[in-house]
Amino acid sequence: MKYAVSFLLALMALMIPSLVESDKLVISGDTSVASLLEQMGEDFSAKKPKDIKNVSAEIGEDIIKRGFSKRGGLKKSKRQSKHFVCTSCHNVEREDPDLSVNDAQARLIYTDQQGLPFLQGTTLYGAVNRDSFYNGDYEKKYKELVKPARGDIREAIQLCAVECAQGRKLHDWEVESILAYMWTIDLKLSDLNLSEKEITIVDESLSKSDSIVNSTKQFVKDRFLTASAADFALPPENRKEGYDLKGDPKNGKLIYDNSCLHCHFNMRYSYFNLGNDKMSLNYLKNKAGKFSMHSIYQVIRYGTYPKGGKKSYMPQYTQEKMSDQQVEDLRAYLEQGDS
Ligand code: HEC
Numbered sequence: 561m562k563y564a565v566s567f568l569l570a571l572m573a574l575m576i577p578s579l580v581e582s583d584k585l586v587i588s589g590d591t592s593v594a595s596l597l598e599q600m601g602e603d604f605s606a607k608k609p610k611d612i613k614n615v616s617a618e619i620g621e622d623i624i625k626r627g628f629s630k631r632g633g634l635k636k637s638k639r640q641s642k643h644f645v646c647t648s649c650h651n652v653e654r655e656d657p658d659l660s661v662n663d664a665q666a667r668l669i670y671t672d673q674q675g676l677p678f679l680q681g682t683t684l685y686g687a688v689n690r691d692s693f694y695n696g697d698y699e700k701k702y703k704e705l706v707k708p709a710r711g712d713i714r715e716a717i718q719l720c721a722v723e724c725a726q727g728r729k730l731h732d733w734e735v736e737s738i739l740a741y742m743w744t745i746d747l748k749l750s751d752l753n754l755s756e757k758e759i760t761i762v763d764e765s766l767s768k769s770d771s772i773v774n775s776t777k778q779f780v781k782d783r784f785l786t787a788s789a790a791d792f793a794l795p796p797e798n799r800k801e802g803y804d805l806k807g808d809p810k811n812g813k814l815i816y817d818n819s820c821l822h823c824h825f826n827m828r829y830s831y832f833n834l835g836n837d838k839m840s841l842n843y844l845k846n847k848a849g850k851f852s853m854h855s856i857y858q859v860i861r862y863g864t865y866p867k868g869g870k871k872s873y874m875p876q877y878t879q880e881k882m883s884d885q886q887v888e889d890l891r892a893y894l895e896q897g898d899s
């Protein structure tokens with residue numbers, strides 16, 4: 561009996577601190593940035609998946625990577641697009657070394673180190689942490705369609721499914737599943753490159769006054785971009801001369817291998833085949849300086865348009881996705897040939 565009482569007391573003593581701490585988030589590198597911000601009063605509920613039939617993160621991941629899902633007894637649904645999957649144009653991993661800046665060259669190096677492609681679409685990693693979509697000049701391209709999508713991630717997903725991927729509209733359960741998956745690839749505290757000391761300060765501020773909490777919230781939000789800027793760029797006026805910049809062929813090879821070949825190698829997402837052979841490189845080299853639909857300047861800055869019946873097309877690269885310098889680097893690589 562005596563033992564039982566002291567055991568009970570010991571157990572209670574163990575429980576008390578955990579009861580006190582229970583609704584406070586314990587912060588670590590794996591902590592979701594959104595859940596931290598929620599603790600500070602931010603509201604993400606509108607972006608959370610709705611609890612409707614057939615919704616799961618696994619199904620969302622299938623749709624993003626394969627265009628359909630057969631999980632959970634689903635009959636194989638029709639592929640979302642005949643031409644693409646979401647990952648043709650978007651990574652689902654972190655792609656920037658510093659999430660508070662939008663720097664194409666830093667991204668090229670970082671994605672290369674991670675073994676990731678370098679693409680026209682912004683990564684879907686952390687998409688749920690952003691609050692504006694199809695920013696900047698995308699309004700010019702998709703006009704009225706951008707309005708509902710700009711502030712609404714569900715509409716942004718639908719717009720991309722139909723316009724970018726040139727496929728069918730997604731069912732509600734597919735959109736919600738994509739959102740459920742996106743919540744598994746939301747930003748984590750470790751993505752914000754905070755020092756140990758900064759993490760401790762953030763942690764401690766959670767139990768302080770509203771004004772401290774608010775300034776800490778701002779401090780956290782300043783560590784990542786809540787919108788992916790998009791400025792359309794033009795080809796050089798004189799394509800023979802190119803942009804007035806000296807290209808670096810080594811950097812150009814990274815662009816060719818990690819971007820162009822992602823879609824064109826073995827005609828993966830395009831009928832136009834490219835490889836690392838002399839023929840491909842020479843072809844692009846000879847077209848580069850001409851007013852041709854096959855000039856790199858043309859396809860990089862304007863993309864191509866879906867032609868009647870054959871609805872595949874190449875998305876353009878904005879200034880943020882490929883700088884003029886990088887285009888010139890690519891040209892320098894083509895001119896040098898593979899070596
Ligand atoms: C052919 C290329 C392509 C395909 C396929 C594609 N996208 Fe996109 N997507 C883009 C481009 C280009 C943008 C322009 C804005 C950006 O990402 O910076 C975009 C934008 C988006 C955005 C808004 C991103 C932002 O921060 O502005 C979301 C969300 C999105 N796509 C989801 C999807 C999903 C989900 C799929 C698959 C069903 C998909 N996309 C398929 C090219 C594509």
Ligand code: HEC
Pocket residue numbers: 648649679680815816819820821822823824829830831832844853854855856859860864870872873874875
């Ligand atoms: C997201 C996938 C994707 C990426 C990345 C990509 N392309 Fe394309 N590209 C396409 C598609 C799709 C077409 C349209 C041709 C077709 O119907 O398949 C195309 C068309 C082209 C064309 C015109 C060919 C024609 O028949 O009209 C050229 C040239 C070209 N791409 C070069 C490049 C270069 C150079 C890069 C790298 C800077 C690149 N592409 C990156 C998908 C891509």
